[in-house]
Amino acid sequence: MTQFLNLTIPKIHEKLLKREFSAIELTKSYLERIKKKNKDIFAFITISEDLALLQAKKADELIAKSKKVPILAGIPMGIKDNILIKDVKCTAGSKILENYIAPYDAAVIEKLKSHGAVFLGKTNLDEFAMGGSCERSAFGPTKNPYDLSRVPGGSSGGSAAAVSSDMCVCALGSDTGGSIRQPASFCGVIGMKPTYGTVSRYGLIAFASSLDQIGPITKTSEDAKIVLEAIAGKDNKDSTSIVINKKLQVKNYNLQNLRIGVPKEYFEGGIDTEVERIIKKAIGRFEELGAKVKEISLPHTKYALPVYYIISPSEASANLARFDGVRYGMSKVKSQKSKVKSLLDAYLQIRGEGFGEEVRRRIMLGTYALSAGYYDAYYLRAQKVRTLIKQDFDKAFQKVDVILTPTSPTPAFKIGEKITDPLTMYLADIFTIAVNLAGVPSLSLPVGRAGDLPVGIQIIGKPLDDYEILDIAQAFEQKYENS
Amino acid sequence: MITKENVKHITKLARIGLTSKEIGKMQKELSAIFDYIGQLKEVDVSEVQPTTHSIILENVMREDKGQASKNAKRLIDAVPEREKEFVKVKSILS
Numbered sequence: 001m002t003q004f005l006n007l008t009i010p011k012i013h014e015k016l017l018k019r020e021f022s023a024i025e026l027t028k029s030y031l032e033r034i035k036k037k038n039k040d041i042f043a044f045i046t047i048s049e050d051l052a053l054l055q056a057k058k059a060d061e062l063i064a065k066s067k068k069v070p071i072l073a074g075i076p077m078g079i080k081d082n083i084l085i086k087d088v089k090c091t092a093g094s095k096i097l098e099n100y101i102a103p104y105d106a107a108v109i110e111k112l113k114s115h116g117a118v119f120l121g122k123t124n125l126d127e128f129a130m131g132g133s134c135e136r137s138a139f140g141p142t143k144n145p146y147d148l149s150r151v152p153g154g155s156s157g158g159s160a161a162a163v164s165s166d167m168c169v170c171a172l173g174s175d176t177g178g179s180i181r182q183p184a185s186f187c188g189v190i191g192m193k194p195t196y197g198t199v200s201r202y203g204l205i206a207f208a209s210s211l212d213q214i215g216p217i218t219k220t221s222e223d224a225k226i227v228l229e230a231i232a233g234k235d236n237k238d239s240t241s242i243v244i245n246k247k248l249q250v251k252n253y254n255l256q257n258l259r260i261g262v263p264k265e266y267f268e269g270g271i272d273t274e275v276e277r278i279i280k281k282a283i284g285r286f287e288e289l290g291a292k293v294k295e296i297s298l299p300h301t302k303y304a305l306p307v308y309y310i311i312s313p314s315e316a317s318a319n320l321a322r323f324d325g326v327r328y329g330m331s332k333v334k335s336q337k338s339k340v341k342s343l344l345d346a347y348l349q350i351r352g353e354g355f356g357e358e359v360r361r362r363i364m365l366g367t368y369a370l371s372a373g374y375y376d377a378y379y380l381r382a383q384k385v386r387t388l389i390k391q392d393f394d395k396a397f398q399k400v401d402v403i404l405t406p407t408s409p410t411p412a413f414k415i416g417e418k419i420t421d422p423l424t425m426y427l428a429d430i431f432t433i434a435v436n437l438a439g440v441p442s443l444s445l446p447v448g449r450a451g452d453l454p455v456g457i458q459i460i461g462k463p464l465d466d467y468e469i470l471d472i473a474q475a476f477e478q479k480y481e482n483s
Numbered sequence: 484m485i486t487k488e489n490v491k492h493i494t495k496l497a498r499i500g501l502t503s504k505e506i507g508k509m510q511k512e513l514s515a516i517f518d519y520i521g522q523l524k525e526v527d528v529s530e531v532q533p534t535t536h537s538i539i540l541e542n543v544m545r546e547d548k549g550q551a552s553k554n555a556k557r558l559i560d561a562v563p564e565r566e567k568e569f570v571k572v573k574s575i576l577s
Binding site for chain 1: 537
C-alpha cells in the first residue's frame with residue numbers, strides 16, 4: 001500500500017486521471033490507516049466511512065465520464081468537528097453535543113462537496129475550539145504523532161495530527177487565536193488562517209465571531225492554496241464574508257527583494273532557545289534567497305493576549321447561550337443535583353454539567369466582562385487596544401511586505417504539563433493571537449526540528465495577501481524541501 | 484478582586500450551575516485572569532476608536548423576505564422533548 005503514502009493533491013489528481021488507482025481504492029486505504037492509527041493518536045472523533053465510500057464512488061464516476069475533473073475530486077479529507085456536515089454527528093468536542101446530528105452543510109462543506117472531495121471523518125478539538133492542546137476535548141486528548149506523550153497543539157489538534165500521520169491528505173481547521181497555526185507547528189504541517197472574511201463561517205459552530213476563520217491544514221503550501229481556492233468566497237449567509245483578489249498560482253515566486261520584517265517583541269524572553277535558533281536560521285535562509293530582512297517593532301504586542309481574553313470570551317458567552325438543551329443537544333443531566341422544577345433549573349444543570357471546565361470558565365469570564373458596570377472598563381477598553389494592535393500591523397506593512405515570527409514559543413509540550421493552570425495554557429498562543437485581532441492572513445510553515453519535534457515559522461501577510469504568503473512559503477519549501 | 488458573591492451572581496447571568504466547591508475554584512481562577520488582564524489599564528486609549536471587526540464593513544442589507552426551509556423536519560427531529568410539532572420545556576413561571 002506504499003503507493004498511497006504521503007501523497008499531495010496534484011499527485012493524486014494525476015494518478016486518478018491516469019487510472020493508476022481509483023478514488024475508492026484510495027479512500028479504502030486511508031480508512032484502513034485510520035483504523036490502525038487512530039487508537040493511539042485519536043485524531044478522529046467520528047469516522048464517516050459510509051459517506052466517504054459514497055463520495056469516492058461518485059468521484060470515480062465523475063472521472064470515468066467527465067473531461068473536466070475538479071482537482072479535489074476523490075481527495076480524502078478530515079474535517080474539524082465544529083464544522084457541520086449534513087447527517088453526520090457534530091460534537092464540537094463537547095458532551096452537550098454528544099449526539100447532535102448536523103441538519104445542514106456548512107458553506108465550506110457544500111463547496112468541497114461540489115468539488116468532489118471525500119470526507120473521512122470529523123477530527124478532535126478542544127471543546128468548542130477553546131484550548132491550545134486538544135486536552136480539553138470531552139472525548140479524550142489527541143496525541144502528537146511525533147511523540148505520543150506530547151500534545152498535538154490545539155484547538156485543531158485532531159486535524160493537524162491526522163494530516164501529519166497521513167490519516168488524511170489534508171484537513172480543515174478553524175482559527176480564533178492560533179488554533180490552526182499552533183497545532184500545524186507542533187505536528188510539522190502547513191496550517192493557514194486566511195484574512196478575516198475570506199472563508200464563510202456559515203455552519204462553523206461559533207466561538208468568537210469577530211475572530212473565527214476556517215482554513216486549510218496540509219502537507220504542502222500548494223495543497224493549502226488548492227483547498228483555500230475551493231473554500232474561499234463571498235457567501236450571502238455570512239455577511240462578514242468578502243471577496244479576495246484571486247491571484248492565479250505563481251510558479252517559482254521570486255523572493256528577490258521581498259521585504260521581510262522581524263518584530264523584536266517576538267524574541268524578548270519566554271522563547272525556547274532551540275526554537276529561536278531554528279527560526280533565526282530560517283530567516284537567514286530567506287535572506288540567502290534574496291529577501292531583505294529588517295527588524296521592526298509592533299509595540300502593542302504584549303497587550304494582544306489580555307485583549308484576546310476579554311474579546312473572545314465575551315463573544316463566546318453570547319454565542320454559547322444557544323446551548324440550552326431545549327432545541328437540540330443534551331437535555332438531561334446524569335447526576336441529578338436537585339429536582340428540576342423550572343426551566344431555569346434545567347438551564348443551570350444542563351449547562352453546568354454539559355460544558356467542560358474551560359468552556360464554563362470562558363463563559364463566566366465573558367459574562368463578567370460584559371455585565372453591568374464593567375463593560376467600559378473591560379470590553380470597550382479591549383476593543384480600543386485592539387485598534388492599536390491593528391494599527392501596529394498597518395504601520396509595519398507600510399515598510400515591509402511580510403512579517404516573520406515563531407509560530408509558538410516552544411515545540412509540543414507534554415500532555416498534562418499546562419492543563420492545571422489556565423493562564424499558562426493561554427500563554428502558549430502568545431505569538432498567534434495578535435494576527436486574529438488584526439484580521440490579517442498568516443500561516444505556519446515547518447522549518448526544522450528541536451530534537452525530534454517540529455518547529456514552524458509564522459508568515460504574516462497584509463490583509464488580502466493570502467495567496468502571496470502561500471507563494472512565499474512554496475518558494476521556500478521548493479528550495480529547502482529536505483531539510 | 485472578584486468575590487464569591489460576584490461569581491455566584493455571574494453563574495446566574497450565564498445560566499451555569501456550579502457547586503460551592505466549583506464556585507471557590509472559579510473565584511480564584513477568574514481573579515488571577517483578571518489580574519493579568521488588568522495590564523490593559525496602563526494603555527492610553529483616550530483618543531482611540533474601538534474596533535469591532537478587523538475588516539471595515541458597511542451594513543449589509545437584504546430584503547426582508549420569507550424563505551422556505553428545506554431543513555424543517557431535521558430541525559424538529561433534533562428537539563429532545565416535544566409534542567407533535569411543539570418544543571416542550573419545563574414550566575417558566577413557578
